[in-house]
Amino acid sequence: MIRTQFDKKIKCLCSDNACELSLTEYLQTQGTLHQFSCVETPQQNSVVERKHQHILNIARALYFQSQVPNNFWSECVLTATYMMNRTPSPLLQNQSPYQMLYGRSVDYSSFRVFGCLAFASTLGSH
Template identity: 30%
Template sequence: MCDKKNSVLFTDTECVVLSPYFKLTDESHVLLKVPRKDNMYSVDLKNVIPQGGLTCLFAKATPDESNLWHRRLGHVNFKTMNKLVKGNLVRGLPSKLFEINQICVACQKGKQHRASCIENLIDLKVKVIRCDNRTEFKNRVMNQFCEIKGIKREFSVARTPQQNGIAERKNKTLIEAARTMLADTKLPTTF
């Protein structure tokens, strides 16, 4: 059929043979193209670059694999992990569907603390910190710490509390990520 330039479409209920004059009206619906070689269409899943919603075609990750990548990516949530797969944004991340299979204790511990502790940033490769103009961020100790670590600080404009929300959310995300990774290593809480 294909040698006669016909197109073949397989669905969940039937196989449709289309005329040689059939043309796709919208290329954005194509999720995967595989070349024909020696009268075979071989899909090498390790070398496929996902397009669009191709992730749904792949196998689900095992629970152990899901947890491993969850930890490797700094305890990022599973929805974000699947977006990374869909966009092919992380080299080495398998093209699989990641699902949460159990509650991550480290994530719970990392997000339950509310204390602001800048020392948790030591092991992270932080280049810029956005902060408001409070004295906890503008003092000699903090200046020395940032200078030693090569961290640049950006301060919000005085008397503009609406800018503080951005800084607070970004800093909270960094602190929670650091705390979660520390909790995952089962170090004492003093760290």
């Protein structure tokens, strides 16, 4: 999808030696470098572990602040990643990951307070 939808090439994929990620032959045909960490050593993949912790910290903040029921936890995580992908970063020259990928500015008009009251609307024919 990265190649067809965004005309980008994945240069390197980092993973552990988990059997579900045995893509080495395929990645070689695509010209992608596949780097491995040792099995069951998450400390070797510190970038992913820190990002995972960041996502969960934001999701917890959304969850506690909004006081939504437990079954909305997955929505907290999805909203956290949505927000993070649209937040400017100094590492990206004050652009967001969204801007870097799509090449256009972020539209913040759709942002709402997480857990706020919302009403669903259906078409008259439905």
